[in-house]
Amino acid sequence: MSATVCRILLVGFMGSGKSSVGRVLAAALGWRFIDADQTLEDDLDTPIAALFQEHGEAFFREKERTTMAALLDEEGVVIATGGGWAAQPQWVDGLPPGTGTVWLQVTAVEAVGRVQAEPGKRPLLDSDEPVDTARKLVESRSPSYALAEWKVDTEGRSVEDVSARILEMFSGNDLILDAE
Numbered sequence: 677m678s679a680t681v682c683r684i685l686l687v688g689f690m691g692s693g694k695s696s697v698g699r700v701l702a703a704a705l706g707w708r709f710i711d712a713d714q715t716l717e718d719d720l721d722t723p724i725a726a727l728f729q730e731h732g733e734a735f736f737r738e739k740e741r742t743t744m745a746a747l748l749d750e751e752g753v754v755i756a757t758g759g760g761w762a763a764q765p766q767w768v769d770g771l772p773p774g775t776g777t778v779w780l781q782v783t784a785v786e787a788v789g790r791v792q793a794e795p796g797k798r799p800l801l802d803s804d805e806p807v808d809t810a811r812k813l814v815e816s817r818s819p820s821y822a823l824a825e826w827k828v829d830t831e832g833r834s835v836e837d838v839s840a841r842i843l844e845m846f847s848g849n850d851l852i853l854d855a856e
């Protein structure tokens with residue numbers, strides 16, 4: 677039986693390519709791309725690193741929760757979530773109908789390599805041993821990320837390739853992508 681998807685959520689660890697893939701996927705669908713972290717930063721007019729530093733992680737998580745709750749009303753969108761949002765075990769509960777969820781998988785080593793291109797933007801990896809930190813986080817979060825309906829391994833794959841695989845997965849499983 678076919679089902680209709682009108683919004684796609686990309687979840688996964690920092691550096692898994694949620695924003696880059698989201699942009700390409702949205703363009704391919706003619707949908708809007710929304711970066712949840714960017715939305716939050718624009719709303720508060722403050723970079724995430726500064727929010728962590730000045731108000732702490734709990735404050736950031738609460739803002740992230742309300743930002744995402746508002747974004748889930750949108751249709752015809754691909755949303756790149758922040759890497760911690762889908763780390764809460766109940767994140768799939770109460771998603772509105774028509775939400776397709778995709779976990780972009782990445783190893784800790786690869787993730788740290790990718791985020792090093794943007795220094796100072798990931799406060800949780802701001803440690804002397806970022807790979808160890810990332811490894812522990814990936815391990816503890818993976819059961820929550822795994823609640824996504826679909827998963828794609830991003831290791832060694834280009835952004836375009838990952839986006840194309842997501843489109844193939846959806847069409848191959850009789851999912852109709854419709855922004856209405």
Ligand code: S3P
Nearest residue numbers: 689690691713758759760798799
């Ligand atoms: C976080 C991931 C970041 C950002 C914040 C916390 C996390 O987003 O939301 O630094 O807890 O994994 P990206 O996954 O886009 O890097």
